Amino acid sequence: MEADRERDVLVPVGRSETLRRTVTYAVEHANEAAVEAGETATIHFVYPARWRSFDIGRGDADAAESLLERAIIWGREDLDELLAEDTPETVTFESAIVGTNEYIFGPSDFADVIGRYADANGLEQIVVDPSFRPGGNAPLLRSFEAELAALGFDVLEAPVTRQTRRRLPLTDIGFAEFSVIFTASILFYFALGGWHVTDPYELVTGVATASVVTLTLAGVSLKGGVPGVRAVATTLLRFGAYTPILLWEIAKANVALAYVVLHPRLPIDPRVVEFDAAVWGDMPVMTLANSITLTPGTLTVDVSRQQFVVHALIPDAEDDLMEGTLERLVRFVFYGRESARIPSPLERRDDGTDRDGEGSGPKPGGENGGPAKEDA
Amino acid sequence: MTPLEYLAAVLVIGGTFFGLVATVGLLRLPGLYARLHAASKSDTLGSVLAVAGGAVVLGVGTESLKLGFLLVFLLLTSPTAAHAIARSGQEQGVEPAGNVDAPWIDEEEGDA
Numbered sequence: 001m002e003a004d005r006e007r008d009v010l011v012p013v014g015r016s017e018t019l020r021r022t023v024t025y026a027v028e029h030a031n032e033a034a035v036e037a038g039e040t041a042t043i044h045f046v047y048p049a050r051w052r053s054f055d056i057g058r059g060d061a062d063a064a065e066s067l068l069e070r071a072i073i074w075g076r077e078d079l080d081e082l083l084a085e086d087t088p089e090t091v092t093f094e095s096a097i098v099g100t101n102e103y104i105f106g107p108s109d110f111a112d113v114i115g116r117y118a119d120a121n122g123l124e125q126i127v128v129d130p131s132f133r134p135g136g137n138a139p140l141l142r143s144f145e146a147e148l149a150a151l152g153f154d155v156l157e158a159p160v161t162r163q164t165r166r167r168l169p170l171t172d173i174g175f176a177e178f179s180v181i182f183t184a185s186i187l188f189y190f191a192l193g194g195w196h197v198t199d200p201y202e203l204v205t206g207v208a209t210a211s212v213v214t215l216t217l218a219g220v221s222l223k224g225g226v227p228g229v230r231a232v233a234t235t236l237l238r239f240g241a242y243t244p245i246l247l248w249e250i251a252k253a254n255v256a257l258a259y260v261v262l263h264p265r266l267p268i269d270p271r272v273v274e275f276d277a278a279v280w281g282d283m284p285v286m287t288l289a290n291s292i293t294l295t296p297g298t299l300t301v302d303v304s305r306q307q308f309v310v311h312a313l314i315p316d317a318e319d320d321l322m323e324g325t326l327e328r329l330v331r332f333v334f335y336g337r338e339s340a341r342i343p344s345p346l347e348r349r350d351d352g353t354d355r356d357g358e359g360s361g362p363k364p365g366g367e368n369g370g371p372a373k374e375d376a
Numbered sequence: 377m378t379p380l381e382y383l384a385a386v387l388v389i390g391g392t393f394f395g396l397v398a399t400v401g402l403l404r405l406p407g408l409y410a411r412l413h414a415a416s417k418s419d420t421l422g423s424v425l426a427v428a429g430g431a432v433v434l435g436v437g438t439e440s441l442k443l444g445f446l447l448v449f450l451l452l453t454s455p456t457a458a459h460a461i462a463r464s465g466q467e468q469g470v471e472p473a474g475n476v477d478a479p480w481i482d483e484e485e486g487d488a
Binding site: 188191192193194195250251253254257258261262266268270272289290291293294297299300301302303309311313 | 418456
């Protein structure tokens, strides 16, 4: 019985309008298989997390847990309807949250995390919800389903009808996303034209360009969801505070580089530094990578998930990097003040907390309280 | 000359200086990655300063707004481009110059 897990089904769970029906489908499917084999089947509801086990986004974790609980309740309801009274249960339920300790980004990362859970539990069948698009559905990337299938799993798409969300005809772009990106593009067009665009020809070309931009890029830039106005406003405000610091760092970087370059003996000390940054999510990682490149003596070579490979040119650069000032600032911009307290890369390394260390939470109170003040 | 024009002149001269540093750095520094430092940092600051100088001369208006956009895009795209070059260099197994341990070199031997 242990080895025979063919009937078991994994269902990736995330916020989507058709989750309810996906659960029903998975239950029907598992029940059928269980009746056929005369043994019970198990459904695993798995939530791929986009946050990390540090103490940020506790709200996200709570939301994920309540979603998983709801999925199990729904599953039980469906099972009760399927089974006649007084028959033993054919399907059991389990739930899990995976991927909390790493930075997962594209559909392939999500598939990877889900796949590891499936392998660990010997599962082969995965029922996917067609409206659940972890990692967005950028036109250039293979979809989550295709990635799972490529990993060798038996992928079943739940037959759900998608009507709840308004989509533009022939595209995969929701109405809200379209409006946001379209408005931004047309405002940009007007700004370039000096706001007084009255010529009908220019108006028409403006609308045409904005539409093309929206149709090609909406799926990439918003990842299938429109963020809340307040969240965007706070992030922008914090970014406004970050910009002068970044500009100052850039100025320092350039003076240091000019000194090195123009010095007759060329006093460089090139080396490659690897570290795991405690930032996660595409925008924060992008910001940190670009900031590293622009600041003293360091150049981002490669980023995979949360691991940064950085080329450092001048002797002090590595120490600056390990002190984690920039990292802390980027965290402040995207997650607020408390997150700035996570220990610096150096302290994390000394603690021996590598990224495989499950459940290694933040050490309380890193040596520096204020996120923006200290400047090595 | 007005004070603003002086400011613009200082900015443009600064921009030119860092452009020069970028060029000298590109020629003098050893190896792909070190050269990219010059190409990404100094070059960005050089262009940014020159563009800012232009914006100061033009004053508040549509033209300087456009230059402002240009500044933002330069600051975003230069490091991204440098990163793209560095990353492809890494994927091709380009070794950094100098006495440097590059993790990707060992990795490749390990995988082979």
